[in-house]
Amino acid sequence: MTRNKINDILLSDQTNYEVIVKGWVRSFRNNQFIALNDGSCMANIQIVIDLNSDEALIRKITTGAALSIKGQVVASQGKGQKVEVKAQEVTILGECDAEKFPLQLKNRPSLEYLREIAHLRFRTNTFGAVFRVRHSLAFAVHKFFNDRGFVYLHTPIVTASDAEGAGETFRVTTLPFENTPRKEDGSIDFNEDFFGRSTNLTVSGQLEAELGAMALSEVYTFGPTFRAENSNTARHLAEFWMIEPEVAFNDLDANMDLAENFIRYIVQYALDHNKEDLEFLAQRLAEEEKQKPQQERSEMGLIEKLEFVCNNKFERITYTEAIEILLQSPAYKKKKFQYEVKWGIDMQSEHERYLVEKHFKKPVIVTNYPKDIKAFYMRQNDDGKTVAAMDILAPGIGEIVGGSQREERLERLEQRMNEMHIPTEELYWYLDTRRFGTAPHAGFGLGFERMVLFVTGMTNIRDVIPFPRTPKNAEF
Numbered sequence: 001m002t003r004n005k006i007n008d009i010l011l012s013d014q015t016n017y018e019v020i021v022k023g024w025v026r027s028f029r030n031n032q033f034i035a036l037n038d039g040s041c042m043a044n045i046q047i048v049i050d051l052n053s054d055e056a057l058i059r060k061i062t063t064g065a066a067l068s069i070k071g072q073v074v075a076s077q078g079k080g081q082k083v084e085v086k087a088q089e090v091t092i093l094g095e096c097d098a099e100k101f102p103l104q105l106k107n108r109p110s111l112e113y114l115r116e117i118a119h120l121r122f123r124t125n126t127f128g129a130v131f132r133v134r135h136s137l138a139f140a141v142h143k144f145f146n147d148r149g150f151v152y153l154h155t156p157i158v159t160a161s162d163a164e165g166a167g168e169t170f171r172v173t174t175l176p177f178e179n180t181p182r183k184e185d186g187s188i189d190f191n192e193d194f195f196g197r198s199t200n201l202t203v204s205g206q207l208e209a210e211l212g213a214m215a216l217s218e219v220y221t222f223g224p225t226f227r228a229e230n231s232n233t234a235r236h237l238a239e240f241w242m243i244e245p246e247v248a249f250n251d252l253d254a255n256m257d258l259a260e261n262f263i264r265y266i267v268q269y270a271l272d273h274n275k276e277d278l279e280f281l282a283q284r285l286a287e288e289e290k291q292k293p294q295q296e297r298s299e300m301g302l303i304e305k306l307e308f309v310c311n312n313k314f315e316r317i318t319y320t321e322a323i324e325i326l327l328q329s330p331a332y333k334k335k336k337f338q339y340e341v342k343w344g345i346d347m348q349s350e351h352e353r354y355l356v357e358k359h360f361k362k363p364v365i366v367t368n369y370p371k372d373i374k375a376f377y378m379r380q381n382d383d384g385k386t387v388a389a390m391d392i393l394a395p396g397i398g399e400i401v402g403g404s405q406r407e408e409r410l411e412r413l414e415q416r417m418n419e420m421h422i423p424t425e426e427l428y429w430y431l432d433t434r435r436f437g438t439a440p441h442a443g444f445g446l447g448f449e450r451m452v453l454f455v456t457g458m459t460n461i462r463d464v465i466p467f468p469r470t471p472k473n474a475e476f
């Protein structure tokens with residue numbers, strides 16, 4: 001007989017059939033009722049064991065223990081569940097020392113504490129829900145693009161370029177630390193390195209995705225990216241996953257439409273497929289919100305917020321308009337912003353959140369940023385000051401998407417690269433697409449963990465990736 005998933009048993013109204021369930025004990029009361037969870041859903045199944053069971057066996061049924069149970073599905077007498085399993089055979093697969101098991105604690109463990117035991121936190125309701133939702137979102141990403149004829153392109157993890165030109169890369173090398181090979185001028189001789197050159201982990205698959213788009217028209221990447229930025233915030237990881245579609249013949253407007261439809265689609269997918277998990281997370285968030293002072297509480301519950309995003313167009317404004325709104329805002333006039341506001345600034349999180357949470361109260365797409373705060377590849381606008389960039393700002397998160405129309409004109413691109421000291425010889429392959437049949441194109445990057453934060457209502461990015469990598473932290 002094969003194992004029955006708890007989710008399948010609970011979803012079905014059928015009774016009086018035999019099953020084998022396997023999972024971990026969440027609780028055991030009155031030496032009779034086991035709440036068993038196998039991760040297939042939020043809910044536990046109730047297992048009722050014979051009161052005359054062997055005492056030695058009973059002693060081993062502790063929170064955290066792994067069990068296999070053969071039994072009969074019957075209508076439940078108790079409240080809270082339609083069906084339960086009347087056990088005929090209980091096998092202990094793995095005992096759990098209740099005294100030492102960190103999740104045995106009766107009080108709800110804090111998220112901070114659970115981060116220290118990230119190898120065990122999957123066994124809590126919160127993390128079960130978060131990672132089931134994360135899975136659904138990832139699946140929805142592939143489904144969205146597949147349904148629209150995009151090609152999933154696997155861009156490299158090890159590269160010799162810094163796509164964003166921000167110098168925040170992790171080096172990849174096999175050179176020894178001692179007696180490192182050096183050239184005559186004393187500098188490190190990367191000819192001796194594994195790849196015969198200096199290499200690093202990718203910060204973005206965009207440049208390679210652009211090459212694919214110049215033949216396949218519609219491509220996307222979905223992979224891990226790495227940034228050695230020393231920002232210890234609730235929104236930054238050193239290793240995070242990014243989705244980057246790149247589309248030939250798209251301009252900035254088409255790029256915004258794609259991003260907006262894409263976000264709505266994956267949110268709707270989670271609403272349709274993770275109802276129980278999202279309701280649990282909504283409840284969790286509502287309790288957390290109650291701890292906050294009145295004026296800081298959000299007006300919408302989690303599910304309401306997600307439905308709102310699915311049913312309403314995002315606001316679209318230019319960077320120049322955004323700065324104007326900030327300068328006119330009561331917050332600015334009352335000197336509530338910590339950072340300066342003027343045309344040319346890279347907006348801080350407090351500015352982005354003001355626009356999204358206070359002013360528009362919905363996601364906002366900001367376009368046409370000053371060229372000096374954006375990457376070299378963005379298409380230069382005719383005003384000579386701005387580029388065809390777009391950032392999507394989400395309530396409670398800030399920037400969730402960064403993208404642009406790309407500079408497809410060879411001369412303009414080379415000139416900008418020179419101005420920004422980006423080596424044109426090394427990126428000859430990138431420039432070749434502009435030499436051989438260049439075409440307008442556009443794309444964007446969605447930070448996957450920021451999206452998971454948004455959908456789950458969690459507040460720290462470390463709690464939506466199984467094993468977070470942050471400065472001074474790479475455990476597990």
Ligand code: 4AD
Nearest residue numbers: 204206236237240244400401402403443444445447
């Ligand atoms: O705005 P970014 O840097 O854009 C790019 O990398 C472009 N190459 C994307 C493209 O056009 N194909 O990053 C894109 C998104 C951000 O909006 C943010 O959501 C996320 O990636 N992101 C991070 N998420 C977690 N931790 C970090 N350190 C992040 N840095 C960026």
Ligand code: MG
Nearest residue numbers: 391399401402
């Ligand atoms: Mg960005």
